Amino acid sequence: MRADADLTARARIRDAAVNRFAVEGFGAPLRSIAKDAGVSAGLVMHHFGSKDKLRAECDEHLLATIRRLKRENVAEAAAGQSFFHKFAAVEENAPIVGYVLRSMQDGSPLAREFIDHMVDDAVGYTRDGVAAGVIVPSRDEAARARYLTLSSLGSLLLEVTLNPPSDPHDLGAIVRSFLNNSYLPMLELFTEGFLTSRRMLDEYLMYVPDPPSQDEAAPAPTPG
Amino acid sequence: MRADADLTARARIRDAAVNRFAVEGFGAPLRSIAKDAGVSAGLVMHHFGSKDKLRAECDEHLLATIRRLKRENVAEAAAGQSFFHKFAAVEENAPIVGYVLRSMQDGSPLAREFIDHMVDDAVGYTRDGVAAGVIVPSRDEAARARYLTLSSLGSLLLEVTLNPPSDPHDLGAIVRSFLNNSYLPMLELFTEGFLTSRRMLDEYLMYVPDPPSQDEAAPAPTPG
DNA sequence: CCACCGGCTGAACGCACGTTCAATATGCTA
DNA sequence: TAGCATATTGAACGTGCGTTCAGCCGGTGG
Structure with missing residues (x-):
């Protein structure tokens, strides 16, 4: 003081x-x-x-x-690429990104809070995107937002963990290369999907109650 | 001896x-x-x-x-759900799963090898699925297989890190609940996609060379 | 001037850990 | 039986770490 x-x-x-x-x-x-x-x-x-x-x-x-x-x-945040778009500026604030990744690595409360914020943001972005007609609606928007966020952050965390940068300045290059390698399969998956038939989804929907069910240990639809 | x-x-x-x-x-x-x-x-x-x-x-x-x-x-491995299906038996061999997750957490060579194997498996499964007509083809099958594998494993790693089980027996419940929460959004994404228009994908394809391009800044996943 | 107080230091403490070592027990071989 | 290798132990060593402490220095108030 x-x-x-x-x-x-x-x-x-x-x-x-x-x-x-x-x-x-x-x-x-x-x-x-x-x-x-x-x-x-x-x-x-x-x-x-x-x-x-x-x-x-x-x-x-x-x-x-x-x-x-x-x-x-x-203002710049655009729906659909919001998770990644934020990291595009990783070059300028690599320490922040590195710190957050380290927090995720040991599961600290900061990581939890950061991820919850990201999920909330994703919920907002997808809501807007669905309203604007550019994003397909989901039967459980909250679950989808969490799924997409965890997938993005988790894969990034895994990639950086497997290829840790010695110099914090290298982190930007690693993240950028990760995004480059992810962008095509992500866009393909987002626009063309992965499965050619609705069979698996429809079968799943027959087994479980359709409304958003935050469940802890429901009987999984174990196939086979 | x-x-x-x-x-x-x-x-x-x-x-x-x-x-x-x-x-x-x-x-x-x-x-x-x-x-x-x-x-x-x-x-x-x-x-x-x-x-x-x-x-x-x-x-x-x-x-x-x-x-x-x-x-x-x-024999039981089915294309499209192969990544998760393996973990369904997590209850019986929780120590193995826990050990592998810890390895991913600190980026050991075992994690790298394990993931490379998973990617190879995914390549095989998707190849079969595409040949059988149940999986849509990708412009870069290797990149897609790696993307899907890293996303699945990464999100699981993140989830478990954020909710670490004290008793290793709890790990099964956590993994199972994670799969339950992921299954609907994953199936939705795989069958219905996420974006309603092809615009972003087409625009991306205009900018980059379409053939599989392994980036230079990243250590390429050189097989064998 | 003196007394004080907070920024600041270097040395030291205590602990947890991986590792080493001398010593003991338990065989197996000749 | 003697002798030797192996299995096993408990105590001790060295180290790196977070933390504590006694004291120094410089400015401020009386």
């Missing part, structure tokens, strides 16, 4: 932590974070109390940043 | 390691693995040399088991 000297020290540590966490994961040593920020490890404790508190503040700060970026880019 | 006394000790340790790794991840302490197996930590070192060697042997053993299970179930 003092002058800028205080704030800059805290901010430097926080940013260094975000970068280290994004690159090495949350097992990154506190001492290397401190070194990146040009301070001692003790000072980190003095300012944040513990490593967990530091991470919590990073979470909070990143969530705020993400919300701001979303608000700024909400 | 020797009598069953030797084998059982090694095997007990290996199985205990698989279980612990599946439940807690690969950071699980060697001492708790040893306790699960009813032996001392030193004996684990004596038999396996190091924790990494123990894990390598777990990897090897699981890959062999997976290959065997695949061979046994290959």
Whole structure:
């Protein structure tokens, strides 16, 4: 609460932590974070109390940043490619993307909140798209939005996990290449589908109640 | 080598390691693995040399088991649902699934090999399905197979990471509930698509060369 | 001037972990 | 029986980590 000297020290540590966490994961040593920020490890404790508190503040700060970026880019968001479109700007804010991916990797509350936001956004986009007639309606819009979001983020997470970038700057290239490889099959699937007949879908619809059923352990339509 | 006394000790340790790794991840302490197996930590070192060697042997053993299970179930594998169908038997071999998911989570070579196998299987299944006329052809079958496999496995990984089971037996319930929630949107997407017009796909096809183009920035999934 | 207070440091503590080692028990071989 | 290899243990070592602590430095108030 003092002058800028205080704030800059805290901010430097926080940013260094975000970068280290994004690159090495949350097992990154506190001492290397401190070194990146040009301070001692003790000072980190003095300012944040513990490593967990530091991470919590990073979470909070990143969530705020993400919300701001979303608000700024909400005009450009187009239905149908919204999940990916946001990551197109990954080059400029690679640390954020890396941090979020690391959060997904260890299932932190930030990942849960981020994903829930993405699902909510997807619900809105698909609702608009369906209303505009460019997206086919679903029998369970919420389930579809969650399915599409989890598929997109999950496959990205898997790809980055299998090919981890050493330099955080490489993350942009990896994400971009992933999108390039995904775009054709995704568009094909979205416009032409995958199955030629309705048989499997119709059979499934005969077995389960059609309304949106958030269920925990319903008897699956085990074929065979 | 020797009598069953030797084998059982090694095997007990290996199985205990698989279980612990599946439940807690690969950071699980060697001492708790040893306790699960009813032996001392030193004996684990004596038999396996190091924790990494123990894990390598777990990897090897699981890959062999997976290959065997695949061979046994290959008759039941049906195109289009093959990725999921395999996991339907998750209740009986939850440790295997948990271990593989943990491997994906940290991007080990086992995960890479497992996924490459899954992609290869998907290529085969879709080829058969296309030949039989039940699956629509793709302009890049390899890319589609990889896309579908990464999406399925990635979303499952994400779901399990966000809702980690404490008891490995719960893993089956989580996977089953995930499949239940995914099945409708997946079947809808596979049979009815997502977009109502071909515009985005056609526009994309105008911009890129249509033949299968493996991007340069990404390490290509070079088969064998 | 002195006293104080917060930013800041380096050294040290304590813990959990992988690993090593000397010692003991249990066979098998000659 | 002696002798030797193997299975097994408990204690100890070394390390990396988060965290604690006593103290230094610089500015501010009295």
